[in-house]
Amino acid sequence: MSNIRAAIKGIHGYVPDYVLTNAELEKMVDTNDEWITTRTGIKERRILKGEGMGTSHLAAKAVEGLLQKTNAKPEEIDLLVCATVTPDFVFPSTANLICDMVGINNIGSFDVQAACSGFIYALTVGTQFIESGRCKKVIVVGADKMSAIVDYTDRTTCVLFGDGAGAVLLEPNTDGFGILDSIVRSDGSGLPYLHQKAGGSRYPPTHETVDKRLHYAYQDGPNVFKFAVKRMADVSAEIMERNGLTGDDVAWLVPHQANLRIIAATANRMDVSMNKVMLNIHKYGNTTAATIPLCLWDYESQLNRGDNLILAAFGGGFTWGSAYVKWGY
Numbered sequence: 001m002s003n004i005r006a007a008i009k010g011i012h013g014y015v016p017d018y019v020l021t022n023a024e025l026e027k028m029v030d031t032n033d034e035w036i037t038t039r040t041g042i043k044e045r046r047i048l049k050g051e052g053m054g055t056s057h058l059a060a061k062a063v064e065g066l067l068q069k070t071n072a073k074p075e076e077i078d079l080l081v082c083a084t085v086t087p088d089f090v091f092p093s094t095a096n097l098i099c100d101m102v103g104i105n106n107i108g109s110f111d112v113q114a115a116c117s118g119f120i121y122a123l124t125v126g127t128q129f130i131e132s133g134r135c136k137k138v139i140v141v142g143a144d145k146m147s148a149i150v151d152y153t154d155r156t157t158c159v160l161f162g163d164g165a166g167a168v169l170l171e172p173n174t175d176g177f178g179i180l181d182s183i184v185r186s187d188g189s190g191l192p193y194l195h196q197k198a199g200g201s202r203y204p205p206t207h208e209t210v211d212k213r214l215h216y217a218y219q220d221g222p223n224v225f226k227f228a229v230k231r232m233a234d235v236s237a238e239i240m241e242r243n244g245l246t247g248d249d250v251a252w253l254v255p256h257q258a259n260l261r262i263i264a265a266t267a268n269r270m271d272v273s274m275n276k277v278m279l280n281i282h283k284y285g286n287t288t289a290a291t292i293p294l295c296l297w298d299y300e301s302q303l304n305r306g307d308n309l310i311l312a313a314f315g316g317g318f319t320w321g322s323a324y325v326k327w328g329y
């Protein structure tokens with residue numbers, strides 16, 4: 001392996017203005033603030049409003065901000081990878097649309113679909129292009145407009161999700177900073193527990209699929225919870241062990257934000273105290289591929305060069321994964 005690492009040189013995020021509170025959800029379905037808060041940790045989430053607005057609009061805002069912050073010119077970007085489970089269209093890819101919106105032309109761009117683990121998957125892919133020497137500047141985006149596939153008559157899912165986007169710029173580094181390791185895993189037998197029933201090639205859209213409300217995210221919450229607790233904790237412990245890290249060595253755990261109880265179980269397994277865990281679930285809910293970059297964005301001012309970060313996620317598929325990042329600035 002070469003000594004070139006993919007270092008994160010900048011981070012930016014975007015969430016839409018509209019705030020959907022627990023109080024507003026109480027008026028829409030049979031739920032209450034106390035249940036949502038104690039079971040999930042969520043207080044409010046952001047929703048993208050406006051006809052014809054999709055995931056690419058969220059992502060483009062994050063990428064535009066990233067280019068400005070890092071003084072990178074659109075023509076300098078070599079590759080853009082977008083993790084999303086809510087693409088604007090079945091095709092073309094959302095990554096293609098983002099590039100067009102921000103003035104990035106004539107490069108490779110594609111989507112990665114690994115649900116809530118999408119950002120760790122996309123980060124792992126982007127890292128390979130830097131480490132191989134093929135690319136000098138890679139943008140990795142995690143973006144989802146979950147409100148497009150949430151059934152706001154289903155209290156078991158509609159309280160959980162929100163919309164948002166986050167993006168990082170990767171550049172080569174030979175001083176030991178960057179994505180030092182990652183693990184990505186999947187298990188397709190998780191299909192029954194978390195999926196969207198219709199709209200793909202097995203069950204294309206028909207009047208019947210629409211009438212039966214099959215175009216929304218379906219989740220068997222308690223079963224997903226059991227898998228998520230185990231897998232996210234296991235994969236975090238595994239990446240620490242194989243890199244010789246103890247809880248004391250970890251500056252920050254950056255977990256996927258699906259449920260505060262899953263996050264607490266992961267931190268406990270890693271022997272990391274909750275004051276070293278990045279959290280934004282209370283204000284954004286589960287933004288799927290965007291939770292981890294949005295956390296990094298929120299906590300950017302508290303990060304120091306050389307900090308050890310463990311990123312960890314679990315999501316539909318099932319998919320799960322972790323990454324060990326040595327912060328570079």
Ligand code: ACO
Nearest residue numbers: 031035115116155156159221222224225228258259315316
């Ligand atoms: N308000 C009030 N009551 C509710 C609500 C609600 N919004 N939703 C469910 N309930 C009720 C249920 O009907 C049930 O009632 P019953 O006991 O009378 O049957 C009771 O509350 C308990 O429901 P559970 O589903 O057992 O609650 P649980 O404690 O498991 O919490 C939750 C549900 C929050 C969804 C949890 O299971 C969870 O977090 N699951 C994992 C989520 C996850 O990690 N997903 C992966 C990423 S998502 C992705 O990849 C797209």
